[in-house]
Amino acid sequence: MTNTPWLNRILVSTLLSVVLFPMAVGVLIIVVVGPGAATTSTQPSATVSQVAVDLDTEGSMVRVRGFTVHSSLASNLAALLQDAEQDGIIMGGWGYRTTQRQIELRRKHCGTSHYAIYQKPSSQCSPPTARPGTSQHEVGLAIDFTCNGRSVNRVSSCFRWLQANAAQFGLKNLPSEPWHWSTTGR
Numbered sequence: 001m002t003n004t005p006w007l008n009r010i011l012v013s014t015l016l017s018v019v020l021f022p023m024a025v026g027v028l029i030i031v032v033v034g035p036g037a038a039t040t041s042t043q044p045s046a047t048v049s050q051v052a053v054d055l056d057t058e059g060s061m062v063r064v065r066g067f068t069v070h071s072s073l074a075s076n077l078a079a080l081l082q083d084a085e086q087d088g089i090i091m092g093g094w095g096y097r098t099t100q101r102q103i104e105l106r107r108k109h110c111g112t113s114h115y116a117i118y119q120k121p122s123s124q125c126s127p128p129t130a131r132p133g134t135s136q137h138e139v140g141l142a143i144d145f146t147c148n149g150r151s152v153n154r155v156s157s158c159f160r161w162l163q164a165n166a167a168q169f170g171l172k173n174l175p176s177e178p179w180h181w182s183t184t185g186r
């Protein structure tokens, strides 16, 4: 697929409308368009259109097609999603989460006591959930992917695609969780 200037303009206005709400609460909008945004991409052919939103409460987190991730991961994620799409693989999911959200998940997956929330080993929770302050999601460097609206599992086409391709975009899988991909593999 070739990207023409008018197509880029349509993409940018669509993306801009997606950030209108964050704009209302956000402080700074940075729009980065074109190959300049793809400097860390290993896919020179991919033209990345990306809208970055800096919220003063969330430091260097940016939005890439519905995912909130650390800015250092943004262009790689945008290129990964674009490549996947070209292969007919459409993925959604979540990236960054606050420590407050991590605590809520620990309460749900590990138990409600202080020990359960803050100390119990992740492996004793169902599903395994990192201790507050230690999750790669809390720094925007992990993504939980969905495939056709459901968590990625080992037999899904999305998992096979990620296994074959995610590494070239700097993402590794946590073996115990087929949906969880991060820069460290944890």
Ligand SMILES: [Zn+2]
Pocket (backbone or CB within 6 Å): 137, 142, 143, 144, 179, 180, 181
């Ligand atoms: Zn995860």
